[in-house]
Amino acid sequence: MKRQTRHGYKRYILFICVLLSLFACAVGPDFTAPTQNNVTLNHNPDLFKIEQQPDTYWWKAFNNQEINQLVETYGTNNFSVGIANKTLEASQYALQAGKGVFYPQVTLNTSTAKQNYFLAPIGNLSNQSIYTISTLTATVSYALDLFGMNRRINEGLTAQVATDEALKKGVQLTLIGHMINTALTIAAYQDELKLIDENKNILISIHSLYQQQFDSGLISYDAVNTAQLQINRLNSTRNLLETNLHYAKHLLNALCSLPPDKKTTIHFSIHDISLPPTLPLSISSVWMKQRPDIEAALAQLHLASANVGVARAAQFPNITLSASMGRANTSYSQLLSSNNPIWGISTNLSQSLLSGGTLAANHQRAITLFEQSALNYQQTVINAFKEVSDVMSAINEDRVELNNQTQLLLLQKNSVNLIQANYYSGRVNGIQYLSTLSNVKQTEIDWLNAKVNSLQNTTLWYLALGSTNYPAY
Template sequence: MLASCAVGPDFSRPAPPSVDQYTQTDGQSFAAPGGVQTLSPAVQVRDDWWTSFRCAAIDRAVDETLTGNATLEGGEASLRRSNDLLRAGAGVFYPQVEAQAGASRQRYSPLRTGMDAAPSIFNLFTLSATISYTLDIWGGERRQVEALAAQADAQRYALAATYLTLTSNVVNTMIARAAYSDEIAATREMIELVREQIHITEAQVAAGASAWSAVLSLQNEMATLEASVPGLEQRRAESEHLLALLAGMYPAYWNAPSLSLQDIALPAVLPQTLPSSLVRRRPDILQAEAVLHVASANIGVATAALFPQITLSASGGLDSTVLHSLGNAGGHVWSVAAGITAPVFHGGTLWFQRQAALDAYRESQAGYREVVLAAFAQVADALRALEHDAQTVEAQTRAVQSAADALRLIKESYRAGTVGYLQILIADGQYHQARIAWLQATAQRLQDTVALYAALGGGLVPES
């Protein structure tokens, strides 16, 4: 009967969006040289989704992050604190019992009661207990505990979102580091080719077959390439320092494994999640839903404060002027009471506190809707990125193949004596430039695959 009197709205989960696709033209397959990626509803998003890249170095880096990251440690402590506050709040459903014991020496004057008598000095020993219980008729305490439980849920989903963000950052950074290493290697090969061109051109200048301006042009190209290497090395070093930070280690003590893009496999079959289920598995959406639940429960707390509160209490004790006779019947005292407290006039404070709770709920509703929209936009971005990445990789692969064919034909012409060796070096440089562009496109495709896993929730929270 008391439960039926709980004021405030009973929380109901927001309905899933009534959409059946993320973009206007959801693709099902993204084909490009190096791998075809297909979306399949039969594939679930795993909590260890990063293992789909089949790279031991990435697995090891993620493990180090999950065991040593300071942000995760703080999030886990926050979750424990929320659960402890929930357990503390649930204590309101039980009677509150207090025990007291005291010993004092007093001087008592009968004049305080209108009696003309001599004062007396005596010892007083007391032993008492009090029990009280507030009838939660309007459900204010239950709503408060409900809010604490929802807050614990919000913290749990926030921790899951932290896990997802950290693992995504680690995998993305490892991919970027591998791409930087490959680009550095390709750029250094190009520098050696240009250096060889310079030597040949200098010989041609000495023989009077070429102008010195050609040497200067090649020296400028080599200097430009050499200037790009420190920037790539700096970005690679920054990625290594970031990985050390995420793992909770000092950069000087973090061992950077050698890694190439060739060591990272492109996941062939990707999970296909229905839009209606995304809101039931993505941590940030579930966190926003829990925050909405907190705001709903707070309306009930503020509403219950407008109604009278009834408290039952009882106390009993033993008084004596001599310690060894503390249990004598003459010193027994007790009381039983029931009290009611009703707000009469608070200058509109309680009313506007309830209005503020309603406004907070509407604010949380808007926040929840914004999070859902952002989540759907991220999934849509990832899907379209994979589509465009496949097109880019396909075009860059054709460019690499064309440059390789051109290099092969020029080498055959060189063996036939129709072209000079300088043309081979020039064609080889063009091939390396095309390969660097292909490396960048391949790395972007891998990183956008990571973005899709993250946008789908990473599988850390089972669909509820």
């Protein structure tokens, strides 16, 4: 009867512990994402369309096959993307490992020990007994998460996975943006070098005409010298452009993670790239959720909230249930066949009574870091609004400047046609005609710079919105 009562008591204790674990609470704050009101940015409704959604692969908005191929071939081939991907994988494995605490832990132990046991009081060596004992036991243990420490730890691990996902997205988004804008820079440099060479040939012809007039005594040497200075300035500009072109090619190689012996070449011209006639503009609550920096800041805020719960739960008791069963024998070879079973059931409760204020200080530190993360999140949101507004303003200014340069170039080309007709009719001399051609070349360079600025800021616009579609890694 006593044995049955004892077993009934143990079952009752076990039932109470399981019941407590099922209805246990997780101390600390339950995370709630901050709410943000929708903000409508001042925009040009003819250019920015709120109802318009970004293309599935936004870089295809430029309608250039070479850019598409560049992104799809090397968009995931950068080592930084690989590092970010491995960091994410490590976080996912850490989360997977952290979930193991919610399951019973089973361990198998075997040991062999030689022991010295005295049958008589110390000093009577005649009764000394030395023997060897071998044991084989299986132990099952389970930590009761009564106050939610393990749940908060796993909540933090989940938030870390979300952080690394956002960081990987940010790395890849930035990489693709840099690749496109670097390719545009290379194309612009190559186009400008061609225009400079054409303009240089014109200036050389002007210099030759001035030299002939000087040799004939018709003009002073000042005109010849001025023409030579223009050629020299153009040569200096060309040398600087060639240097910058080499730097841009080196950068594109690095972005594509290519070794020095392999080169990426850009064959397209800026004239081949189409500017999207309209650009998408989501409401703020939509694009804020897409931006990697805001996603990462929100995940870090969630992680800080979970850490508050972990620090608070550390101030409460930890309870672990364990049970073991096995066999013991003085002969290891007869261990499995022996009739000497051993078993045990235990409950372990640990509670810090005095810690010198460490636990309380850790809790306050976690709260402070949570408040810091909240401020960081708000600042990240403000910076995002600033970036979107800045790029929007730049795009508006770029489109106006490009339109002005287009109109100016058209007027100058019309002027060239008139001067050319007058030149053939003898109304203007060759120097006037060539000077007009040189001015047109400079205007073409100005138009080229306006076009590439508009294209690059268009790329930055998609980055500012946090466009989320990438080639598969």
